[in-house]
Amino acid sequence: METKAPLVAAGVLLVGLVLLALGAVIEPPRPQISQNGESLIALGLTFIIFGVGFFLAWANPTQ
């Protein structure tokens, strides 16, 4: 569990990056908005923040 957790977090981070990139590509220029594009951007950023936060907790020197 302890060794697999960083791999899972890395996977989540990667999924977040892919979703963010995909959302940014399909999002039309302003002032138009795309429900799918913005949804992917929001989900991608959520996964990225979760993944980055995990590594910050994992690297905590007080552990």
Next chain:
Amino acid sequence: MEESDSGFKYLIGRNAGKSAVISAFIATHVATMAGLWFDGARLPKFDFNNLNGYLVLGLGYGFANPAINFAIGGIIHYTSGIIWGVIFALIFHPAIGRFVKPLRALTPINNYVKGVIWGVVLWIISSAFWMPLLIGPLLGPFLTAPPPSGLGAPCGVGPFLSCFAFYGIQANLTNLLWHTIYGVNLGLLFSPTLVSGSRSTWRSSAGVGVR
């Protein structure tokens, strides 16, 4: 890193209460500022300061006095954020450690996971109750009314925040992003760990109660 005489050490402060208040304030501020910047990432802007202001001052007063609305709403919003953080630290954090065995040990990773779970809980509360039941009836008529009296949006605030004005489900997912930012910061900053050699348990000596 500060150690207390209770057998625990905290990233901030010497006891659970102080650590919770400061951690929750920082988490609230980071999430609030991020929400105001969401527009730059092509996401719906989340301005909880103004939404709280409209709730207590009313739309008419809020539109006429935007600075006062933002300031009063901000005080209410930050107070709410700190109180939710204290509830997390003193009640949810020890309780989930008791019910979910893998999260029992006080490690930074477990503390972080608890913060993320708390963020998801608050996202559900916000999307299921606060937004549709309080903001919906208040802002919905203005959002959907045709111009010039309203914005002419196709939706007010949908159930479980399934839509908001001109936005669809991305409003709900952006709300998840906002609360994830809050939960991540809270979980990282409120991180009690055992002082080496201590025999204390989180439940028995640092559970519900501010010391």
